[in-house]
Amino acid sequence: MVVTFYGAVREVTGSMHLLSANKDHILLDCGMFQGRRKDAELKNKQFPVDSRLITNMVLSHAHIDHSGRIPLLTKNGFNGRVVCTRTTRDACEYLLMDSAHIQESDAAYLNYKTLRGHLYRMKASNKNSLTGREKSEIGRTLKKGRHELDVATIKKMLDQYHLKTVEPLYTHDDAVRALGYFDGYPYDTPVTIGKSMTATFFDAGHILGSAMTLIQFKENNHPYNVLFTGDIGRFNSPVIKDPTLAFPDDAQKIDLVIMESTYGARHHETVDDLKLRMKEVITRTVENGGSVLIPSFAFGRTQDVVYVLHELYNEGAVPRVPVYVDSPLGNKLTRVYAEHPEVYDRETHETFLEKGENPFSFKEITYTETVQDSMNIMKDTRPHIVVSSSGMCEAGRILHHLRWKIHSPKNTILVVGYMAQHTLGRRIVDQAAEYESSGRQGEPPVVKILGKEYPLLARVEKLSGFSAHADRDELVRFLKTSNLQIRKIAVVHGEEEQSVDFARYLNENGFKAMVPHSGQAVKLDR
Secondary structure: OEEEEEEOOOOOOOOEEEEEEOOEEEEEOOOOOOOOHHHHHHHHHOOOOOHHHOOEEEOOOOOHHHHOOHHHHHHOOOOOOEEEEHHHHHHHHHHHHHHHHHHHHHHHHHHHHHHHHHHHHHHOOOOOOOOHHHHHHHHHHOEEOOOEEOHHHHHHHHHHOOOOOOOOOOOHHHHHHHHOOEEEEOOOOOEEEEOOEEEEEEEOOOOOOOEEEEEEEEEOOEEEEEEEOOOOOOOOOOOEOOOOOOOOHHHOEEOEEEEEOOEOOOOOOOHHHHHHHHHHHHHHHHHOOOOEEEEOOOOOHHHHHHHHHHHHHHOOOOOOOOEEEOOHHHHHHHHHHHOOHHHEOHHHHHHOHHHOOOOOOOOOEEEOOOHHHHHHHHHOOOOOEEEEOOOOOOOOOHHHHHHHHOOOOOOEEEEOOOOOOOOHHHHHHHHHHHHHHOOOOOOOOEEEEOOEEEEOOOEEEEOHHHOOOOEHHHHHHHHHHOOOEEOOEEEEOOOHHHHHHHHHHHHHOOOOEEOOOOOOEEEOOO
């Protein structure tokens, strides 16, 4: 049996591993790389495995860094099934369609910029520069109305002038086709995925539907158990159940655990601490006349934030200012949460459901849909709270809220999730920390948002307790308090420093752990 590690290896995004046994090749996740645009684009296009050779695919959960390249897999000749939990299948219906929309929109905008620049140069060939009016006229010829690009005209003109056209990684139609390959199953139910090979899902406690996958098979008459953790959640987090600790008797001897390490060298605040901190941030900001911006992943984090805000409002712990969830995708995925109360934890039932309350709805909250609604919120100078995607500030409506609010010290950017290296969110966090350490003296740092520079004067606060990833203590708690006997651990899904530090800590505490390199194959023998 061989496992080859292709993605989320000494980095966080692009989760992908290949398990080969007998004549079967099982792909574990098929995630998208995120970060520096050019680097991520290159990695995403270079698919490392021949899709036609893959027997089946196992998907740990719906987040795009785990699912985002499935339309490429199915587009390139994959003939198997995408096996996941039922909730993950339901969530992917929205997440993959949204990802396709982003791919198409980004490609359309880059093509627009290429053509517009070419037309500028053509018109300015006999003079030094164009007037603003001349540039506006050129821009209007490439648009339908004020905002919508005329994609058909742009493509025709790119061909006419023999200019390079940017193609989306995949399209809406590719995503629709990919969804036809999904099979959803309940937890604790073995599913055949290869010759004498089954996959069984156990709750990972990360987001709704997230799973640790136990893969059991025989090779040369020897039984093997491999556990792919996907992303492991926190204990006592809102809404969903804790990570599974009790596994079946025939699954307790594990030959290999493929284990995430996003926070393998860090410690989170407790869930109780984050609620208190959130109360403090909101109260201080509103009393100063400002607003709170919360960049948030549409699936998982948005619902957790809304849940805690609902608790704070019910308790009368914070000023009752308007709350806006400004994320069409987040709105759709909140409906997925509402459709699966069977996976909620006991506390959610007691706090809300048994009292006839929806955890994700209260008097002060509004779920916005239209662009005009979003623009009205941006221009509103009265204190309010905005929860908007994307979580790492790389795309989406949060960018527009930031450019309206980031230059005022009255406002607060409340960071409630992981910010990967080379993302706008990470730059905001790092530059704000440096500015604070200087006593906010001198010129403020400058960040570029949608091509324009803005002074970073808003306060930036981090609440690590909202993380959906277990920290070091919780990861070790899973290893030590579960009923598993583990031969070897491959540490993945963490920036190199986190993974290496976590593996070293595990080795010092009685486990046998290693950190693979991208493309490395690990063979397990009996």
